[in-house]
Amino acid sequence: MSYVQPALDLTQGEALRDEGMARALDAQTEWRQWAYGWGAMLKEGQEVTSTDLIEAIGMPPKPNAVGAVMRALAVQGLIEPTERYVKSPRPSCHAAVVRVWRST
Numbered sequence: 001m002s003y004v005q006p007a008l009d010l011t012q013g014e015a016l017r018d019e020g021m022a023r024a025l026d027a028q029t030e031w032r033q034w035a036y037g038w039g040a041m042l043k044e045g046q047e048v049t050s051t052d053l054i055e056a057i058g059m060p061p062k063p064n065a066v067g068a069v070m071r072a073l074a075v076q077g078l079i080e081p082t083e084r085y086v087k088s089p090r091p092s093c094h095a096a097v098v099r100v101w102r103s104t
Contacts, residue, residue, distance in 0.1 A: 020068075021067070021068035031065065036069070039103075042078065045103060051093075051098060070099075073101075
């Protein structure tokens with residue numbers, strides 16, 4: 001028997017996601033500026049993960065800001081998602097998978 005995903009209306013979920021990411025970034029003004037600077041300095045075609053961002057500028061006070069910045073960099077057209085995922089080398093991530101992004 002195979003799983004069939006029910007029809008979903010993602011509008012509300014996407015709106016809540018965007019609100020949460022905005023809140024996460026609002027409290028991280030200085031860190032956020034460093035993160036955007038990091039994204040702007042990536043070489044075209046360079047593949048990066050959120051782990052690379054953390055290694056470059058450090059962990060923000062609110063860790064959920066990392067994902068919010070990666071998404072914001074994508075919305076700004078600085079990075080784009082690839083089809084690849086890798087396991088995070090950070091021990092605190094317990095080998096969770098993270099998306100690989102490519103700079104544009």
